[in-house]
Amino acid sequence: MSKPVVAIVGRPNVGKSTLFNRLVGGRIAIVEDEPGITRDRLYRDTEWAGRVFTLVDTGGLDFVEAGDIPRQVRRQVELAIEEADVILFLVDARTGLTSTDEDVAALLRRTSKPVLLVANKVENFQRTDQLVEFYRLGLGEPIPVSAAQGMNTGDLLDRLVSVLPPAVPEDQEPDTIHIAVIGRPNVGKSSLVNAILGEERVIVSDTPGTTRDAIDTCFEREGRTYVLVDTAGIRRKSRIEENVEKYSVLRSLRAVERCEVALVVLDAVEGVTEQDKRIAGYAHEQGKASVLAVNKWDLVKKDTHTSQRFTELIRRELAFMTYAPVVFISALTGKRVHRLLELVDLVAQQQCLRINTSDLNRLLRDAVLHNPPPSDKNRRLKILYATQGGVKPPTFILFVNDPDLMHFSYLRYLENQLRAAFGFHGTPIRFVLRQRD
16 A cells, blocks of 8 residues: 655744654654754654554755755755645744745645645644734644644644545555666666567656656566556765755655565666665565666676676675675666566565465474574573464564564574575565564
8 A cells, every 4th residue: 555645844944853753753853943954855654543654854945045955955845745645834833924934835835735734833822813824825724733842743643644645555466566666867767667668668868867757557478467667766966065865765665665576776887876775775674575687787898707796796785685686787788688577576476485384483493403592691592483474575473582682693594594495585584573481
């Protein structure tokens, strides 16, 4: 099920980051009593009244200040507004209505999306006269809150949930594999989509950021149905003194959420960058099966060990994703592109593997006998029983005497034993620890 997106927008220093932290239940965004602290969009999933949604914190909108940074901040906010299902427009009740508030309101009135006007920094909820002037914005009744104190945020969330789009599961056929093509701008995602389809079905351009919308393309190959999603590229860090734009991800995140397989496209010429790590890391965190496609391999000078060295580089830089197969391709020439769907089929099947409970426990007993868990203060971890709790990704429930005694390195050892015995190629594995006396 695709999660709705809620964007918090407003002029600088009205408390957007404070409200973001309050609603997601943690200190995520940097909060300072100084305008312009938040420049990059932050996003976190949160839940209220049974509805899960993605909350996006944005930088302050300033239509007067010139320069690269304000311009990039405005672009980031515009992207967030485009992607949002609901917008929280935050104003400062203590300062009152400003001309910038009116400019932001004019921008939001042009959207067809629900906008909730939120008056922050309210100190006396019995007084409503300080909110009257905000009716001039033409966005309905202001909702008073104090984000710093958490006052009335429950009522705000109730209103927010009431205007979220209906929760409708994605209509996915069980035999259809949804593939999200993700990667930085200009790594060749659109060219790769065209190469897979064998025709010009999406726009191809050398200009980073050409793909603005996620374009779903359904096709069949050898009796199997696929849906290919070409997503907007995640933008590179700005080459100005201050990093304005870390990454533009909302379209890609939504595509990853509703796919079975993430096709992570890397640039063979540029190697593995920090952006690549972030993109691949999101697919991993979401538990998606993944294939790493190293594009533009035709542009690399090669010797007999080039692919081996590049594979070692990938395994080192993307150490959290060593399970993902690597294929070296050229979307331009079509070299090895045919291998991609073979690997997609493989990892899609592997993420659905179910292991018989008796076989699973037999494997764990052998693993523990060969390499007993380490002890902590004369207490040793005991794995009493295990069962598989689900697939996509494969999830295993371990009943133990004390979950705190489990070290991450021993979980990695158990994961390696599972992979050696059963495969699970291309898919992450999850463990859930439960205590049993």
